[in-house]
Structure formats: structure tokens, C-alpha cells
Amino acid sequence: MAKRIRLIDICHARSGDKGDASDIALFANDEAAWEIIRKHVTKERVAEYFRPVAAGPVERWEVPNVQALKFVVHGALGGGASRSLRSDNLGKTFAAALLRMEITVEE
Amino acid sequence: MRTVRIGAGQGFYGDSLLPVLDVARYGDVKYISFDTLAELTLAILEKGRRKDPAAGYTRDVVPMMRNLLPIAKEKGIRLITNAGGINPRGAARAVAEVARELGISLKVACVTGDDIYDRLDELAARGVTFADKETGQALGDIRDRVLFASVYLGAQVVADALATGADVVITGRTTDTAQFLGPLIHEFGWARDDWDRLAQGIVLGHLMECSGQVSGGNYQVGWEDIPDLHRIGFPVAEVSEDGSFVLTKPPGTGGRVDLKSVKEQFLYEIHDPTTYITPDVICDLTTTRLEQVGENRVRVSGTKGRPAPPTLKALLGYADGWMGEGYISFSWPKAYSKAKRAAEIIRARLEMQGVRPEEIHEEYIGINSLWGALAPEPVNEDQINEVRLRIVIRTRNKKDCEVLAREFPPLLLSGPPTASAVAGTPQPRELMGLWSTLIPRELVEPHVQIQVEEV
Numbered sequence: 001m002a003k004r005i006r007l008i009d010i011c012h013a014r015s016g017d018k019g020d021a022s023d024i025a026l027f028a029n030d031e032a033a034w035e036i037i038r039k040h041v042t043k044e045r046v047a048e049y050f051r052p053v054a055a056g057p058v059e060r061w062e063v064p065n066v067q068a069l070k071f072v073v074h075g076a077l078g079g080g081a082s083r084s085l086r087s088d089n090l091g092k093t094f095a096a097a098l099l100r101m102e103i104t105v106e107e
Numbered sequence: 108m109r110t111v112r113i114g115a116g117q118g119f120y121g122d123s124l125l126p127v128l129d130v131a132r133y134g135d136v137k138y139i140s141f142d143t144l145a146e147l148t149l150a151i152l153e154k155g156r157r158k159d160p161a162a163g164y165t166r167d168v169v170p171m172m173r174n175l176l177p178i179a180k181e182k183g184i185r186l187i188t189n190a191g192g193i194n195p196r197g198a199a200r201a202v203a204e205v206a207r208e209l210g211i212s213l214k215v216a217c218v219t220g221d222d223i224y225d226r227l228d229e230l231a232a233r234g235v236t237f238a239d240k241e242t243g244q245a246l247g248d249i250r251d252r253v254l255f256a257s258v259y260l261g262a263q264v265v266a267d268a269l270a271t272g273a274d275v276v277i278t279g280r281t282t283d284t285a286q287f288l289g290p291l292i293h294e295f296g297w298a299r300d301d302w303d304r305l306a307q308g309i310v311l312g313h314l315m316e317c318s319g320q321v322s323g324g325n326y327q328v329g330w331e332d333i334p335d336l337h338r339i340g341f342p343v344a345e346v347s348e349d350g351s352f353v354l355t356k357p358p359g360t361g362g363r364v365d366l367k368s369v370k371e372q373f374l375y376e377i378h379d380p381t382t383y384i385t386p387d388v389i390c391d392l393t394t395t396r397l398e399q400v401g402e403n404r405v406r407v408s409g410t411k412g413r414p415a416p417p418t419l420k421a422l423l424g425y426a427d428g429w430m431g432e433g434y435i436s437f438s439w440p441k442a443y444s445k446a447k448r449a450a451e452i453i454r455a456r457l458e459m460q461g462v463r464p465e466e467i468h469e470e471y472i473g474i475n476s477l478w479g480a481l482a483p484e485p486v487n488e489d490q491i492n493e494v495r496l497r498i499v500i501r502t503r504n505k506k507d508c509e510v511l512a513r514e515f516p517p518l519l520l521s522g523p524p525t526a527s528a529v530a531g532t533p534q535p536r537e538l539m540g541l542w543s544t545l546i547p548r549e550l551v552e553p554h555v556q557i558q559v560e561e562v
Contacts, residue, residue, distance in 0.1 A: 008328065011328075012327045012328040012329070012367060012371065013327055013371075014325065014327055014371040014372070014374070014375055016375050016376035017146075017376065018146070018376055018378060019146075019241070019541065019543060021378075023375075023376045023377070023378060025370075025371065025374035025375065027367070027370055027371065027374075049481075050481070052479070052480035052481055053478070053479045053480050053481055059378075059379075061379060061380050061381065063374060063380045063392065063393055064393065065392075065393055065394070065395060065396065065397075066370045066373060066374065066395075066397060068370065068374055070374055070377075070378075070379075070380050072378050072379075078466075078468070079540075080540070080541055081146065081147045081541075082146070082147050082150045082424070082427075082538065082539045082540065082541050083427050083428075083430075083501070083538045083539065083540050083541075085430060085466060085468040085499040085500070085501060086468065086470070086479065087470055087472070087476040087477060087497065088476070088477040088478075090147075092325075093477045093478060095327060096327070097478050097481045099327070099328075
């Protein structure tokens with residue numbers, strides 16, 4: 001049986017900025033969650049999720065020593081913090097947005 | 108093994124001035140380091156300097172020093188800060204003045220040479236292209252609009268400044284991590300090519316540079332259980348000569364240092380974790396070990412370093428038009444629909460007056476102002492008690508921004524009903540673009556100077 005879960009159910013995260021890119025780290029809560037996010041939270045999936053607000057591309061790294069995925073979402077901050085028109089010009093809330101993403105996992 | 112304790116004082120310009128007092132009083136530290144500069148901060152400081160040539164440094168360094176210097180002097184704590192921004196001499200003068208007022212004898216070292224604004228033509232003549240660090244794009248006509256240009260200096264000059272015997276070290280654009288690695292190089296005499304120890308020092312600096320963000324602040328899942336954030340303890344590290352360290356916080360303070368809080372800061376804003384580039388060393392953060400070794404104690408060890416890069420990053424800020432905005436709130440019933448109608452009216456009014464912004468952005472505060480198009484649309488509008496509309500534009504001239512701001516108050520009488528709280532007409536703000544580029548270090552480092560002033 002497959003079921004839908006939100007990343008916030010199995011992860012925590014933090015985001016910040018560098019130029020016009022949003023820099024997001026997604027941390028698995030435990031070993032099982034680590035295996036799930038490694039498999040399901042792909043670069044393509046994250047790029048598709050952020051497409052409404054980010055031109056892309058997306059880079060992704062695995063950081064096994066802290067069971068985390070690092071994403072850099074380019075073109076995500078409306079030109080960068082100093083010229084962005086957005087209230088969240090630093091993308092501080094992008095981590096929360098990623099935690100709301102749903103994935104389908106096997107039970 | 109020899110150890111030293113080092114504390115964090117501030118994580119950005121505007122950070123609270125209270126937690127550092129706990130670090131100084133109860134942290135048992137020999138050094139306190141302040142990172143006050145984010146990418147955006149230099150742009151803010153440049154705007155300040157244009158209004159007042161004596162400005163250009165983070166002005167809260169003055170009240171901060173007024174509170175901290177008496178404690179630091181009594182306990183023999185040395186202070187390191189990049190509060191100098193784009194005017195380190197101004198900051199050093201201001202700190203010396205505080206010491207004089209307090210009747211405290213103080214040795215202040217001031218580091219300069221990071222500011223290359225006056226050297227841009229000379230550097231260009233020597234072959235520097237200032238191409239964008241990521242895209243390789245040429246600087247082009249942006250050259251004529253550059254307002255500041257600073258190179259990120261590393262920890263070595265901070266260590267050199269401490270070697271003068273200074274009680275306080277003030278720099279301009281030294282890296283965030285240099286504030287912390289500098290004292291460790293000075294204390295332990297780590298060699299310039301001791302890559303693994305330097306890498307550990309960078310990880311320490313990186314973990315501590317955002318103050319409360321490693322000790323329970325911005326704790327993403329589980330924040331409800333973090334105790335006493337009103338008295339959050341800024342991080343303190345107990346560092347061994349081999350570079351390993353235990354991250355903790357002053358006794359009696361709030362917040363929390365645990366694996367979650369440390370991990371979140373560990374990967375914060377670092378991009379490629381295998382290649383965290385600093386002027387001092389390139390770190391591989393996939394090699395670091397984090398272990399909880401006690402309550403509010405996390406041990407950090409094992410980071411591998413590679414040789415420092417031949418270039419240094421420089422950040423240029425340039426004038427990039429104007430930003431204008433306006434706000435108005437609407438209450439139930441149909442608050443969101445009213446706010447959307449108001450936005451249509453504003454857009455039409457701008458067009459009637461020939462204002463064609465480069466970009467126009469609207470947000471509904473309470474609905475989607477933080478996430479934009481990622482925010483789900485509300486299902487039941489009847490449950491929304493109020494919505495605040497924000498419209499913001501980018502234009503080439505200030506006047507268009509004033510036209511926008513002027514259009515909000517009339518909506519109180521001539522727009523959709525239950526409008527309130529327009530909050531006057533916000534002033535246009537000048538926008539600054541930021542440009543990152545790489546400069547060969549041999550063109551910068553010979554210009555770095557340390558000046559010492561004794562009060």
C-alpha cells in the first residue's frame with residue numbers, strides 16, 4: 001500500500017539565501033526517514049515543487065553524516081535579497097514550504 | 108590538551124545586545140566574536156554612508172561596547188568584530204571614544220584593505236575582469252553604478268591583529284567565520300597549511316556566527332518546547348588544540364544546544380557541503396562528526412580541509428532603481444476578495460498615470476505574503492477575518508514610487524468597504540544590486556593593514 005505523507009512528518013529543515021538562490025537543508029528525523037527522503041526527494045521533484053516561485057535550476061547533495069539533503073534552488077528570490085520585492089526577501093520560510101511538500105511512500 | 112573558550116556576541120547588525128552580557132559574565136570565555144555583516148548589510152551601510160560620511164559601520168557597536176567593555180575589561184575578554192562594515196576606521200574611532208567616556212584603557216586594532224572601491228580601475232588595469240562568480244557574465248555598464256566594493260578577508264589578519272595585543276579587533280569585510288577562526292589561530296598557533304584544524308575552526312565559526320540560531324532559535328520542528336527564548340544563551344565553544352570542540356551555552360540561560368539545533372546551523376547557507384570555500388581553507392562538511400555528549404553539549408570533530416583557494420570573493424553593490432510600496436487592510440466579510448479588488452484598482456490607476464514599473468508584485472498578508480504562489484488558496488473565505496494588501500513596484504525613477512504610495516489612502520473613501528490601516532504613504536527606497544566576483548589574493552593581501560590605537 002502506498003500512502004501520502006508530508007515531509008514535516010519525518011523531517012526538519014532550515015533555509016537561507018545567497019544571491020538569488022535559496023539554500024535549503026532537509027534533515028531526516030531518523031534512519032528510516034533518511035532512506036525515504038534519499039529515494040523520494042529528488043532534484044526533479046524539488047524543482048517541480050518550487051517552479052511557481054523559482055526559475056531554477058536546482059542542485060542537490062546528500063550529506064550522510066547528518067542524514068540530510070542540501071538543495072540550492074536558483075532564481076528563487078526575485079533577484080536577490082537587496083533588490084527583491086518580496087516580503088520574504090531572504091527565503092527564510094522556504095524550508096517550511098519544502099516541509100509541506102507531499103511524497104508517496106510504501107507502507 | 109590545551110583548550111580555550113570562545114563565545115558569540117551577535118549574529119547580524121540589529122541582533123539583540125543582551126545575550127552577549129550573559130556570555131561575558133557566565134560563559135567563562137577568553138574571546139567573544141561578533142559577526143555583524145550579511146550580504147545585505149553592506150548595502151544598508153552604504154545607504155547610511157551616503158547620508159553621513161562618518162557612518163558606514165554597524166552603529167549598534169557603540170551601545171554594545173558601552174555595556175560590554177566594563178565586563179570584558181574586568182575579565183580580560185578580548186573582542187573581535189567586523190562591525191567596521193565599509194568604514195572600519197570610523198568604527199574604531201567610535202569604540203575608542205566609548206572607552207574614553209568610560210575611563211577604560213583600551214588597545215583597539217583596526218584592519219583595512221578589504222575595501223577596493225577606490226582600486227577598481229587599477230585592478231581592471233591589472234587584468235581583473237570582475238566577471239560574475241557564478242555565471243561568468245561581464246560587469247559591463249554596472250561598473251558606472253557601483254557604490255561599494257569589498258573583498259572578503261580571512262582569519263589570518265584577525266590573528267595578526269590579535270598578535271598586536273589588542274583588546275578589541277575591528278575589521279571591515281572579514282568573513283563571518285574569520286571572527287572565530289582568527290582567535291584560534293592566534294591562541295594555538297595553527298599553521299597556514301594545517302588544513303584539517305583550520306577546517307574545524309571554520310566549522311566552529313560557521314556554527315557560532317548566527318548567534319541564537321544554533322542554540323534554540325529558529326528551531327524548525329519542536330520549537331514549542333525550547334525553554335526561555337527571552338533569555339536565549341548565545342553559543343560558547345570549548346575548543347581543544349587539535350581543533351575538536353564542544354558547543355554549549357552559558358549556564359542559566361534559555362534556549363537549547365542539541366543535535367537538531369546544531370545540524371540545522373551546520374548546513375545553513377553553505378551550498379555545496381563537500382566544498383565550503385573560505386579564504387582560509389576549503390572544508391568538506393560531509394566529514395564532520397556531531398555527537399551529543401551531555402545536556403546542551405554537542406561535540407564537533409573530524410572535519411577535513413583542503414588548501415585555500417587562490418582567489419578571494421568580492422562583493423560589489425550597485426544602484427538598481429527604486430522600490431515603492433503601499434499597504435491597506437480589509438476586514439470580514441469577503442476580506443480577501445476586497446483586497447484583490449483593491450489591487451485591480453491600484454494597477455488601473457498606475458496605468459492611467461503612465462506608470463509602467465519594471466516589476467509589480469502583490470501580496471496578501473495573512474494569505475500568501477511569505478510563500479507567494481506556493482501558498483495554498485484559502486478554501487473558505489468566510490473564515491478569514493482580515494487581509495492586508497501590499498503592492499510593491501520596482502522602477503527606474505523615484506517619482507513612480509510616490510505615485511503608487513499616493514494611491515492607497517483614497518481607497519479608504521472610494522474603494523471596497525471596510526478598508527483601514529493604510530499607514531500613510533511609505534517613502535520610496537533605493538534598491539541595490541549585489542555582484543559577486545573573484546579577485547586574485549595577491550592583488551589584495553599586500554594592501555591589508557593593521558592600525559593600533561591606544562586609549
